[in-house]
């Protein structure tokens with residue numbers, strides 16, 4: 440297992456269109472393991488392969504929800520999910536706002552509107568096909584990660600004004616981080 444480098448905006452890697460996975464084999468499963476390790480360490484709830492420099496249609500997610508839904512400080516239960524060659528079959532007309540972040544746009548958050556219900560199809564890490572209805576955070580997170588496969592970041596859904604604000608804050612945070620390290 441290994442921690443992988445997470446590419447950050449504006450790296451052109453993140454703008455690549457990911458290509459379909461052709462074989463689900465041990466090599467791919469090793470990458471999936473490393474992606475989970477990298478995502479948990481970050482920490483984040485979703486990671487697309489292109490974010491670690493592999494432009495293939497593969498993503499991992501774990502919402503890391505609290506073990507006791509009534510107590511948000513209870514230790515999270517791990518529920519790793521793998522999506523290979525995911526497709527949205529249909530989605531709700533209704534959209535909900537959700538404050539999104541992204542490991543490739545570190546520490547920046549902004550509200551994005553997306554359908555809160557999707558029907559999706561994908562392969563798992565054993566090459567088995569699934570088709571399921573997904574709701575709420577799971578649906579939103581899947582759409583965010585699937586955007587990465589098209590070279591799209593959540594900030595692309597914002598108005599130019601808001602996007603510029605986020606990018607300015609990101610540049611400022613990087614500068615401060617740099618001067619602290621120096």
Ligand code: NI
Pocket residue numbers: 540541542543583584587
């Ligand atoms: Ni992201």
